[in-house]
Structures are given as C-alpha cells and as structure tokens.
Amino acid sequence: MSILSTEKLSHSFHDRWLFRELHFGMQAGDRIALVGINGTGKSTLLKIMAGVMDPDSGTVVSERGIRVGYLPQEPDFAHLNTIEDFIYSADNKQQQLIKDYERLVESDDYDVDELGRISDELTALNAWEYEHQIKTILNRLQISDFDKKISSMSGGQQKRLALAKLLIDEPDVYILDEPTNHLDIETIEWLEKLLTSGNKTVLIVSHDRYFLDHVCQEIRELDRGEIFQYKGDYANFVEKKAERHLSQVASADKARNLWKKELEWMRRQPKARGTKSKSRIEAFYDLQDKSKAPTEHDKVQLKMQTSRQGSKIxxxxxxxxxxxxxxxxxxxxxxxxxxxxxxxxxxxxxxxxxxxxxxxxxxxxxxxxxxxxxxxxxxxxxxxxxxxxxxxxxxxxxxxxxxxxxxxxxxxxxxxxxxxxxxxxxxxxxxxxxxxxxxxxxxxxxxxxxxxxxxxxxxxxxxxxxxxxxxxxxxxxxxxxxxxxxxxxxxxxxxxxxxxxxxxxxxxxxxxxxxxxxxxFKFENDEKLKAEKVNKIKVSEPVVIAEAKPTKSKISYKEQIEYNNLETEIEQTESEITMLSDKLTQVTDHVELSEIAQKIEDLKLELDNKSARWLELAELL
Known part of the structure; x- marks a missing residue:
C-alpha cells in the first residue's frame, strides 16, 4: 500500500496543462528522484504532494497520521522574525525544552533550580540525544546566531535554515526541491549519509547526479504530462531514456505522415460532422496528438563562437x-x-x-x-x-x-x-x-x-x-x-x-x-587524514608492560552499541575542531581567541581517546 499517492491529478499553468490524471505513488522506504526539463511541472507536483498547493482536479492520498516535510526551492518565512522562532516549534515540547535549556546555559546569571528542572524533564523525555542531534544539524548547516533576523539572511542562508528545520523535525516523508543548492561539497556528503540512514521515504528534485546516485534507488521522469519509471542509477536512466526517446521519435514520425494523409481527407469531406465517420474523426485528432511527440531537434543547441585569444590572458x-x-x-x-x-x-x-x-x-x-x-x-x-x-x-x-x-x-x-x-x-x-x-x-x-x-x-x-x-x-x-x-x-x-x-x-x-x-583530491585527502589519525593514536598510546591477558573472542551487545556510536561521535568531534579552527581566523579579541584555542586542544584530546577506543573495539569485532 502507498504511504503517499495521487489519484487522477491534473494541473495547468498559464492555460497549459502540466499533467492530466497523473498517478504517482510512494511506498515506505522509497527514495525517488524526480527529473524532467524545466517547465514540465516538477516543483508544482512536489508542492501538491506536500499539501502546500491545491491541484485543479484530483486528490493526494496519504496514510493516517503521516507527517510530510517539504523543502521548497525558495522558502517563505512570512510572519517569522528570528532563526529561533523558526527552529523551535511552539507545539513540540522537546524542542521548547531544548530552547529553554540553551537559553539558560548561555545566560551569565541563570537559575540553578530552573536548569535542574528542565534537565530532569529532558531526561524523562529521553531528549538529550535529540538535543545533540539538533546541534549537529545546525552546526553542519552553519547556523549559530539564533537571534539573527531571518529577513537579513541571504537566499542561500535561508535555504539552509529551511533544510535544517526539516531535518530536525524528522518527518515520515521528505520532499526536497533542489536540496543541494547553496551547500558546499562536505555538507552534501553529510546530507547523503543522513538521508540514507534508517528507512527514510524520500522524494527529491535535484540536478546533482552524484547526489542522486548515492541517495536514490529509482528515477522517475516527468515528460509531457506523463511519468516514466527507471530503476537503478542515473547512467541507467540516461541509457533507457535514450531508447525510449528513439522509439517515441519513430512513432511520432509515422504518426505525422499518417496525419498528413488524414488531414487531406478531413479537408475533402463535407463540413457537416454527421456525414463523416465519427470514429475516423476521433482517430484523426488522436493522430494529431501523437504527431506532437518529440523530434530529434527538441533539445537545446549550443554552437556559439569563441573570440580569438592572444598570448596574454x-x-x-x-x-x-x-x-x-x-x-x-x-x-x-x-x-x-x-x-x-x-x-x-x-x-x-x-x-x-x-x-x-x-x-x-x-x-x-x-x-x-x-x-x-x-x-x-x-x-x-x-x-x-x-x-x-x-x-x-x-x-x-x-x-x-x-x-x-x-x-x-x-x-x-x-x-x-x-x-x-x-x-x-x-x-x-x-x-x-x-x-x-x-x-x-x-x-x-x-x-x-x-x-x-x-x-x-x-x-x-x-x-x-x-x-x-x-x-x-x-x-x-x-x-x-x-x-x-x-x-x-x-x-x-x-x-x-x-x-x-x-x-x-x-x-x-x-x-x-x-x-x-x-x-x-578527495581520495588523496582522505588517505592523508587516515594516516594522520593512525599516527596520533600511536603517539597517544602509553607503553605498558603487563602480563598478557587472554584475547576476548566476542564483543558484547553494549560494546557493539558503543562502537557504532563512536563512529558518529568521532566525525562530529572532527567537524567541531574544523569549525573552531575556521573561527580562529575571524576572531580578534584575545580572550575569546584563548578560549577557542583551549577548546580545540580539549577536543583533540577527546578525539584521540575516542579513536583509541574505536580501534580497540574494532579489533574485538
């Protein structure tokens, strides 16, 4: 059964049908890429499925209680003032507690009893991991100043803010329109891992082929109001689409030749419709539609002149x-x-x-x-x-x-x-x-x-x-x-x-x-980082001469959980060190510089300890 689907969906734009009686269904766990040329209605279809736009006709059907998260190309922050107003939803108790906790911790003179009460509530709701997750998402998307006015943010910053909110809310269905726009490559690679973890249901419009290959299992093309499905990666889609295009061109050419003959018959016959074959007239108009299918020339042609270039550029x-x-x-x-x-x-x-x-x-x-x-x-x-x-x-x-x-x-x-x-x-x-x-x-x-x-x-x-x-x-x-x-x-x-x-x-x-x-560059850099990590671990390991202990043959369930968590924690600690190192170049106050430098040293020590423990557990595995 579909978790989200459309029934006989039709919509027009400026007196032109984008699609008519369209069916589009998604099962739980589907990760689908929607592609098609500009102007075919991809963004419109996403808006309708997300419930932010009504179709001209047809309906969108979803399972009861399903929460759909939608990231538009250009987010709208009407009636919202600051980043904090947007990130922490008023109707989400966990988010409001986290908001109050962060406010108290950042204040110079806070109420200890109030902090204790909020901490107890966060513990009761098992919200500490959620608080850590929120921080990780915000740091990755370079969002830190919660008091900043949304209206003062650039278009790219607003897009990242909208993405952060969607990821924090963890909807049942993720509908994302060009999510990689305004993200740097490191953040895109992090987003790929996030969207492919768990059994997320994802619908994406994106031009980024590597991103689609890493995230999606299926590509659906919206072409002239119809949906065509392709299993596999983008390369397979290109191959199968080329085959379909050639078939369509051949069919359209045949239809155009036959339509020209039928056009002569329509012109020769009396104008009164009753004297003509009704079925043949209907067939004529059907041919007319088929003859409008794509031709070999229905694509952009780039044949521009290049100016002569001298020796000095x-x-x-x-x-x-x-x-x-x-x-x-x-x-x-x-x-x-x-x-x-x-x-x-x-x-x-x-x-x-x-x-x-x-x-x-x-x-x-x-x-x-x-x-x-x-x-x-x-x-x-x-x-x-x-x-x-x-x-x-x-x-x-x-x-x-x-x-x-x-x-x-x-x-x-x-x-x-x-x-x-x-x-x-x-x-x-x-x-x-x-x-x-x-x-x-x-x-x-x-x-x-x-x-x-x-x-x-x-x-x-x-x-x-x-x-x-x-x-x-x-x-x-x-x-x-x-x-x-x-x-x-x-x-x-x-x-x-x-x-x-x-x-x-x-x-x-x-x-x-x-x-x-x-x-x-990526390969060489990854190899360099691995070598540096191994060297750091070797340097930090104390030399201890002790009596040999029997080798542990099996890792416990608790240690398995610890091992899995350490991989994420190590990555997050490395990201925090990088972020603080970048911040060092932007700070001029010597007191703040000293605090940041000390924080980096503490994190490096923490990273060494976690890396050593990770290697120890890896050997047990």
Missing part, C-alpha cells in the same frame, strides 16, 4: 583582500594559460565569490594587481542570475545584447532563431519573463552570457535550477570549449568531468593549487 600578482581585518585572499599569484580548466573548491564563505569579484573588477584588491589581456573576453554566469523586468518580453531580453548573433562557421542568426535553439518557441519569446519558470530564466541567462562569444568563461554554480538535459548539453559544449574555463560548483560530477586543476580556498586566506580533479 590574465595575470594575478600577489593579490590580497580582507574584510573587517579577516584575510580572505592572501598574496595570491597566478598566470592563466590557454586551455586552463580550473575548479574553485572550499566551504561556503571561504572566499570563492570574493575571488571572482576581484578578477571581474567588481572588487578592488587591497594589494597586488590583476592585469587582463586585450583580447580576453570574459563571460560571467552569476549564481544570483540576471535582473529581468517581470513585464519585459523574453525576446527583448536578448535584443538588449544584440539583434543578430555571429555563430562563426554557421553564419549570422537572429535573436529569435537563437532563442528557438535554446528551446524558447515563438509563444514564449513574445511572452513575459514573469511567465518563465526558475530553470527557464537560468537558461535565458546562460544564453545571454554565451552571446558575448567569451574566451574566458566563469560559471558560478551553473547547475542550480538547470534541468538534466540542458546540463548534459552544457557539459558537451564546455568539453569542446577552447578558451579558459573557471568553474565554481558544488556538483562533484561537473568538477570531475570538466576540470583538471583546483584552487582550494581554506577560509584563512591561503589558496592551495592542486593538479587534478575533485575525485583525485
């Missing part, structure tokens, strides 16, 4: 930049070469966006210089998108750049022809920007950037909100791109496929240059 000499006395980039030097394909990596807030603003002259360095070659043409695809006027026509957005575009060997084409190549048919070209989906706006932005024929291409999170088909075509284009490519993305698949060098930002101002892609 861009030279960065000893560039430094700080904010509020905190170094973001320190003494960075690099000379770009022809064919450079560089990925920018690092945690959120480590300096990647600052670096892009410096080389595009949006910011001036505190010291050092950036010199750009005369023939260098920069194309900058920004994460924030373009500022479109809602009442502006789509074609005018393009004509603002140029009415005719040089396609190199393919000659000159008009703005309308270019829009058609990017899957904007005439009815959308002359429609308003306000009627475009988020993904369609991103596609329009990408087209505007490529129209400049850049030879130095900067892409800041290009995969956010782009559908899989457009992403695949963008990848093919970028593999053929002969200019310099600078890529900022949390999409590990893109980094592995398109880059062969990394600039790694570490939040202290230092930029480490690594030759290789992200998979290479």
């Amino acid at each position: 861009m030279e960065i000499e000893a560039v430094s930049k700080s904010f509020k006395k905190s170094p973001i980039i320190s003494e960075f030097t690099y000379t770009f070469k022809k064919g450079d394909r560089i990925g920018l990596a690092g945690r959120n807030g480590s300096g990647k966006s600052t670096f892009l603003n410096l080389i595009t002259k949006a910011l001036e360095p505190d010291s050092g210089s950036i010199s750009t070659g005369e023939t260098t043409v920069i194309g900058y695809y920004k994460q924030g998108g373009l500022d479109f006027r809602e009442n502006q026509r789509v074609i005018d957005v393009v004509k603002d750049v140029a009415e005719h575009i040089d396609m190199g060997k393919d000659g000159i084409i008009t703005a309308s022809q270019l829009l058609t190549q990017f899957l904007f048919p005439p009815e959308k070209q002359f429609g308003m920007v306000s009627k475009l989906s988020g993904g369609e706006r991103k596609r329009l932005q990408l087209m505007r950037v490529l129209m400049l024929n850049p030879n130095f291409l900067i892409l800041d999170e290009p995969s956010n909100d782009l559908d899989m088909d457009t992403l695949n075509i963008l990848e093919d284009f970028l593999e053929r791109f002969t200019g310099v490519l600078l890529l900022v993305t949390h999409d590990r698949y893109l980094l592995d496929k398109l880059t062969d060098q990394l600039f790694i930002f570490d939040s202290s101002g230092f930029v480490n240059m690594y030759n290789g892609n992200y998979a290479d």
Whole structure:
C-alpha cells in the first residue's frame, strides 16, 4: 500500500496543462528522484504532494497520521522574525525544552533550580540525544546566531535554515526541491549519509547526479504530462531514456505522415460532422496528438563562437583582500594559460565569490594587481542570475545584447532563431519573463552570457535550477570549449568531468593549487587524514608492560552499541575542531581567541581517546 499517492491529478499553468490524471505513488522506504526539463511541472507536483498547493482536479492520498516535510526551492518565512522562532516549534515540547535549556546555559546569571528542572524533564523525555542531534544539524548547516533576523539572511542562508528545520523535525516523508543548492561539497556528503540512514521515504528534485546516485534507488521522469519509471542509477536512466526517446521519435514520425494523409481527407469531406465517420474523426485528432511527440531537434543547441585569444590572458600578482581585518585572499599569484580548466573548491564563505569579484573588477584588491589581456573576453554566469523586468518580453531580453548573433562557421542568426535553439518557441519569446519558470530564466541567462562569444568563461554554480538535459548539453559544449574555463560548483560530477586543476580556498586566506580533479583530491585527502589519525593514536598510546591477558573472542551487545556510536561521535568531534579552527581566523579579541584555542586542544584530546577506543573495539569485532 502507498504511504503517499495521487489519484487522477491534473494541473495547468498559464492555460497549459502540466499533467492530466497523473498517478504517482510512494511506498515506505522509497527514495525517488524526480527529473524532467524545466517547465514540465516538477516543483508544482512536489508542492501538491506536500499539501502546500491545491491541484485543479484530483486528490493526494496519504496514510493516517503521516507527517510530510517539504523543502521548497525558495522558502517563505512570512510572519517569522528570528532563526529561533523558526527552529523551535511552539507545539513540540522537546524542542521548547531544548530552547529553554540553551537559553539558560548561555545566560551569565541563570537559575540553578530552573536548569535542574528542565534537565530532569529532558531526561524523562529521553531528549538529550535529540538535543545533540539538533546541534549537529545546525552546526553542519552553519547556523549559530539564533537571534539573527531571518529577513537579513541571504537566499542561500535561508535555504539552509529551511533544510535544517526539516531535518530536525524528522518527518515520515521528505520532499526536497533542489536540496543541494547553496551547500558546499562536505555538507552534501553529510546530507547523503543522513538521508540514507534508517528507512527514510524520500522524494527529491535535484540536478546533482552524484547526489542522486548515492541517495536514490529509482528515477522517475516527468515528460509531457506523463511519468516514466527507471530503476537503478542515473547512467541507467540516461541509457533507457535514450531508447525510449528513439522509439517515441519513430512513432511520432509515422504518426505525422499518417496525419498528413488524414488531414487531406478531413479537408475533402463535407463540413457537416454527421456525414463523416465519427470514429475516423476521433482517430484523426488522436493522430494529431501523437504527431506532437518529440523530434530529434527538441533539445537545446549550443554552437556559439569563441573570440580569438592572444598570448596574454590574465595575470594575478600577489593579490590580497580582507574584510573587517579577516584575510580572505592572501598574496595570491597566478598566470592563466590557454586551455586552463580550473575548479574553485572550499566551504561556503571561504572566499570563492570574493575571488571572482576581484578578477571581474567588481572588487578592488587591497594589494597586488590583476592585469587582463586585450583580447580576453570574459563571460560571467552569476549564481544570483540576471535582473529581468517581470513585464519585459523574453525576446527583448536578448535584443538588449544584440539583434543578430555571429555563430562563426554557421553564419549570422537572429535573436529569435537563437532563442528557438535554446528551446524558447515563438509563444514564449513574445511572452513575459514573469511567465518563465526558475530553470527557464537560468537558461535565458546562460544564453545571454554565451552571446558575448567569451574566451574566458566563469560559471558560478551553473547547475542550480538547470534541468538534466540542458546540463548534459552544457557539459558537451564546455568539453569542446577552447578558451579558459573557471568553474565554481558544488556538483562533484561537473568538477570531475570538466576540470583538471583546483584552487582550494581554506577560509584563512591561503589558496592551495592542486593538479587534478575533485575525485583525485578527495581520495588523496582522505588517505592523508587516515594516516594522520593512525599516527596520533600511536603517539597517544602509553607503553605498558603487563602480563598478557587472554584475547576476548566476542564483543558484547553494549560494546557493539558503543562502537557504532563512536563512529558518529568521532566525525562530529572532527567537524567541531574544523569549525573552531575556521573561527580562529575571524576572531580578534584575545580572550575569546584563548578560549577557542583551549577548546580545540580539549577536543583533540577527546578525539584521540575516542579513536583509541574505536580501534580497540574494532579489533574485538
């Protein structure tokens, strides 16, 4: 029996049916990815299944008492003031107790009796583990200042806040719309582990292929109002979809040829319907629908010209930049070469966006210089998108750049022809920007950037909100791109496929240059951390000469639980040390610096003890 399903679900958008009489069912424990091109209705379907939008017709059915958690692309925090107001639900007793406990602990002069009473209640409700879990989630998603106004947060911070709340609430069904947007790679890898632990029921819309492969067991495609199911990973989906597409194209071609013949018959016969074969008329209109199936040309075409590139591209000499006395980039030097394909990596807030603003002259360095070659043409695809006027026509957005575009060997084409190549048919070209989906706006932005024929291409999170088909075509284009490519993305698949060098930002101002892609870097870094952990354990182990004891042959149940818990605790302690180390570079008060340094030393000692105990239990196993 389905834990959550739809019955004859239909919905339209701007007089166009997204889907009609759609069935979509989920069993407990299903982890499903929903994919499809921009504008097909993926986000709309998620909203309807989450109960935040009513369909035009049909119903959503769920098991009694099922709690559905929903993460939208753009969270709405209406009527909420601070982070604390949002995180701790008024109707959740455990969360309210944890909120009161944290408030008391953080205050300078608290009531000891009140703290004891709350502690007793938390113990009675077995809520200490829940309190620890809440802290872990908030730390991972970089949420700490509970008094901060939600309205002052950036879009990325608000998305992380909404995700934190959903994970804290632990719903029965997780419905997530682009959950990896605005997360760094380390946090995405943590989220993968969280969603695959236990028997969670998950429905995800995401462009991140590695994320989908690690989390989901099944892919469902929403295509022209229908759902197509594929078991297995993304590679299997691509293969099976290609087979289905070829079959659909062949069927559509056959239907179009037959429809043309039937069209002649319809025109020759008398207009009065009663004199014609009713069944043949119905068959004619059925053929007409089938003939509108996809053709071989129903995909984005990227064939842009690349401007000629001279010997000097861009030279960065000893560039430094700080904010509020905190170094973001320190003494960075690099000379770009022809064919450079560089990925920018690092945690959120480590300096990647600052670096892009410096080389595009949006910011001036505190010291050092950036010199750009005369023939260098920069194309900058920004994460924030373009500022479109809602009442502006789509074609005018393009004509603002140029009415005719040089396609190199393919000659000159008009703005309308270019829009058609990017899957904007005439009815959308002359429609308003306000009627475009988020993904369609991103596609329009990408087209505007490529129209400049850049030879130095900067892409800041290009995969956010782009559908899989457009992403695949963008990848093919970028593999053929002969200019310099600078890529900022949390999409590990893109980094592995398109880059062969990394600039790694570490939040202290230092930029480490690594030759290789992200998979290479990740493997080497993991091996290095393992070696360091083993060395620390060896150093911390005391040398004791004692009488040999008989080897324990079997681990107890209690020790098994301890072993399992230690793995999580070690990871959490390592994350806390990293977070505090990052904080050291941002604090100027010497007293606070001393306190943080002491806390790091205490945690390192704790980590050594836990690691030693983990190895001891591992040997028993």
